[in-house]
Amino acid sequence: xxxxxxxxxxxxxDALIAAQRLAEWTTRAPEMEEDIALANIALxxxxxxxxxxxxAGELEGAGRDxxxxxxxxxxxxxxxxxxxxxxxxxxxxxxxxxxxLSAYQLPLYTALAGCADERLAAIGAKARKExxxxxxxxxxxxxxxxxxxxESHRRMQAGIDQVWPYVHExxxxxxxxxxxxxxxxxxxxxxxAAVLAEATLTLPDSGWAPGGGRDGVHTEHLSYLLAExxxxxxxxxxxxx
Amino acid sequence: xxxSSPLWEVFVRARRGLAHTHVGSLHAPDAELALRNARDLYTxxxxxxxxxxxxxxxxxxxxxxxKDAFFDPAADKVYRHPTFYEVPEGVAHL
Numbered sequence: 001x002x003x004x005x006x007x008x009x010x011x012x013x014d015a016l017i018a019a020q021r022l023a024e025w026t027t028r029a030p031e032m033e034e035d036i037a038l039a040n041i042a043l044x045x046x047x048x049x050x051x052x053x054x055x056a057g058e059l060e061g062a063g064r065d066x067x068x069x070x071x072x073x074x075x076x077x078x079x080x081x082x083x084x085x086x087x088x089x090x091x092x093x094x095x096x097x098x099x100x101l102s103a104y105q106l107p108l109y110t111a112l113a114g115c116a117d118e119r120l121a122a123i124g125a126k127a128r129k130e131x132x133x134x135x136x137x138x139x140x141x142x143x144x145x146x147x148x149x150x151e152s153h154r155r156m157q158a159g160i161d162q163v164w165p166y167v168h169e170x171x172x173x174x175x176x177x178x179x180x181x182x183x184x185x186x187x188x189x190x191x192x193a194a195v196l197a198e199a200t201l202t203l204p205d206s207g208w209a210p211g212g213g214r215d216g217v218h219t220e221h222l223s224y225l226l227a228e229x230x231x232x233x234x235x236x237x238x239x240x241x
Numbered sequence: 242x243x244x245s246s247p248l249w250e251v252f253v254r255a256r257r258g259l260a261h262t263h264v265g266s267l268h269a270p271d272a273e274l275a276l277r278n279a280r281d282l283y284t285x286x287x288x289x290x291x292x293x294x295x296x297x298x299x300x301x302x303x304x305x306x307x308k309d310a311f312f313d314p315a316a317d318k319v320y321r322h323p324t325f326y327e328v329p330e331g332v333a334h335l
Contacts (some may be wrong), residue, residue: 031246033267033278040281137277144270 003176005059006079008120009069010214011108012052013080016070017222018101019045020229021088030091037137041098051123071233076216076221083166085213085222092152092159094140099195100163102134104170107187111179120178139195146199147240153200160196161204168209248297249275251282253289261293271296 022042029035053066064072083101088094109131112124145156171181171188196203212218232239246268252261264283269275275294284292303311315321 031268033282035268037278037281041283140274140277144274 002059004117004178005056007173007177008052008056008059010079010081012049012056012069013078014084014101014105015045015049015052017078017080017225018084019043019049021084021086022094022098024088025094029046038094038137038161041134044127044134048123048127048130051126055119055123058183067233071230075226078216078218078222078226080222081166081169081180082210082213082216083088083163083170085219085225086163086166087221089159089162090155091141092145092155094159094161095145096159098134098138098154099192100167100170102131102138103188103195104167104181104184106131106162106191107184108154108179108181111184115178118176135191142161142195142201143199146196156199157201160201164204165206165208165210167236169211169213172211172214178180246270249294250297251275251279252295253279253283253295254291255289259288261291264288266297270277270298281300 019042022038025038026035026042029038049070050066053069057064057066057069062231066205083097086093088095088097108127109124109128112120115124116120142156142160145152147153148156167188171185173180173182192203247270248266249269249272251264252268253264254261261264267275267282269278269279272294276292280314293313
């Protein structure tokens with residue numbers, strides 16, 4: 001895989017899998033307003049995924065469009081980070097995941113908006129506004145749950161503890177990437193530290209840093225997610241509404 | 242749910258120069274979240290450029306029982322309408 005293709009595909013897969021996971025909350029969120037908010041965020045991610053995967057298909061030059069990339073690849077061909085494929089867990093786990101993802105995507109898209117590749121710059125410029133809102137939404141809930149009742153604090157801390165080992169993978173760049181994610185780590189840490197301090201939460205002190213998503217080595221959860229996401233396109237090739 | 246998530250009334254300004262208009266209500270635990278929920282519920286199709294949220298409990302409304310005393314006395318006072326003036330020819334924007 002060439003550098004720009006691998007990079008664009010990884011970002012597109014992050015957004016696509018995050019969208020699919022968030023969409024699982026539809027009709028199941030704690031309250032109706034949150035249900036719509038999560039669906040909105042899922043649709044933002046899906047919108048970014050479509051732009052990124054379409055462009056990735058063009059960079060690859062093998063005639064694959066966004067649908068071919070989304071629906072006709074197997075788990076080992078996906079390049080998303082493990083963070084986005086983890087099960088939703090309870091609402092606190094989902095908010096911990098969204099906090100990590102949006103605190104990463106915001107500086108990433110912002111950096112992309114100023115990169116030399118015009119297509120990626122345009123996608124970054126559009127997506128960063130959405131990411132800013134996702135971050136705002138996640139931070140709002142993390143603060144309220146962390147600094148809420150004894151039970152909400154316990155569950156929010158458990159959510160952070162559960163997803164945080166998966167954060168480290170986000171900052172390893174595929175070779176030839178137009179933006180090196182390692183340079184975003186400072187921004188990410190500052191953003192997260194401010195939210196967690198207000199939420200009276202702490203980061204787990206663990207050296208465990210699972211990875212492999214960018215090389216196509218995933219958790220078993222991705223296979224189940226793909227089975228559900230891809231079944232229609234595979235059972236009815238070329239199906240249209 | 243009503244204890245932890247009271248009702249809020251939502252007002253949206255469609256564009257600069259217009260007044261905020263009541264568009265509906267929603268549940269939220271506090272004002273900040275009410276504003277976010279309003280953004281997601283009522284402005285997802287570019288309906289507005291500004292949002293107000295007001296606790297529904299903060300609104301004092303006229304009662305339907307008082308309708309007669311409140312509104313009927315105005316019914317026969319046509320002189321309150323500015324309709325008894327001759328509009329000079331050539332006056333624009335009237």
